[in-house]
Amino acid sequence: TRTAWDEVDPDLIAAELARESMDASTTAELRLAAGIVALNAGELAAAVGHLEAAAHTIRASGLRQEYAAPVSCWRATAARTLVEQASPHDPVSHTKALRKASKAVTSARFWAWSYRNNAPHALREAGLVASLRNQPRRRDRYFARSLAIAEKQGARYEKAMTRLAIAEATTRAGE
Numbered sequence: 656t657r658t659a660w661d662e663v664d665p666d667l668i669a670a671e672l673a674r675e676s677m678d679a680s681t682t683a684e685l686r687l688a689a690g691i692v693a694l695n696a697g698e699l700a701a702a703v704g705h706l707e708a709a710a711h712t713i714r715a716s717g718l719r720q721e722y723a724a725p726v727s728c729w730r731a732t733a734a735r736t737l738v739e740q741a742s743p744h745d746p747v748s749h750t751k752a753l754r755k756a757s758k759a760v761t762s763a764r765f766w767a768w769s770y771r772n773n774a775p776h777a778l779r780e781a782g783l784v785a786s787l788r789n790q791p792r793r794r795d796r797y798f799a800r801s802l803a804i805a806e807k808q809g810a811r812y813e814k815a816m817t818r819l820a821i822a823e824a825t826t827r828a829g830e
Contacts, residue, residue, distance in 0.1 A: 665692050679716035680723065683709045687726050694733055699740065706730045710762075724770035731759040731780040738787055753787060760784050775805040775813035779820050786824040794824060 668689045676682050686709035693702035709726045712718075734756035741749045763777035782797035798821050805814035 663688070663692050665689065665696075668692065679712050679718055680720070683712045683716075683718065683723055683726060686712065687729060690729055690733065694729070694736070699733065699736060702733045703730075703737065706733050719769075721770050721772075724766045724773045725776075727759070727763040727766040728773050728776040728780065731756065731763040731777065731784075734759040735780055735783050735787070738784075753784070756784050756787070771804070772808060772810070775801045775808070775810055775817060778804065779813070779817045782817075783820055783824060786828065789828075791828065791830075798824075 668685055672682075672685050672689065676685075686705045690702045690705035690709060693699075693705060706726060706729055710730055713723045713726060734752070738749065738752045738756045741752045743749060760777070760781045763773070763780055767774040767777035778797045778801035782794045782801060785791075785794035785797055798817060801817040802814060805811075805817060
């Protein structure tokens with residue numbers, strides 16, 4: 656299926672990143688955009704690299720604003736996707752990736768506490784990571800909170816994404 660991110664020209668983002676803006680907010684937002692575009696294109700390593708660079712820029716400059724908040728949610732998405740793609744035949748790498756995803760989810764939930772429109776995404780990722788950890792009660796609590804907040808905010812897209820995540824997680828768990 657096509658998304659709005661399919662319409663974004665990654666060359667434009669790369670050109671702006673090459674200009675090396677001294678503005679931390681602009682750099683973080685460009686890295687976020689590049690990370691989401693790469694994630695959408697299935698380029699997981701590039702996505703993780705861009706999102707980690709965005710997070711580093713945010714930390715280094717001490718940014719605390721709405722425009723920086725989504726970076727943590729998208730880092731959690733990328734980290735969780737890495738876990739899902741990790742080989743079950745390499746338990747050490749799988750465990751390490753799952754630990755990193757859990758840390759990313761904790762960061763996303765922290766940011767979402769202050770910047771509430773990120774809460775449905777952060778809680779959905781928390782539910783998906785709980786599912787990967789085989790914690791169905793925790794998974795269901797996070798999903799329910801994600802849905803409730805999305806409903807309260809009128810965030811129909813986030814609500815739909817959480818419903819999709821619920822369907823995928825419960826199907827994977829054989830429920």
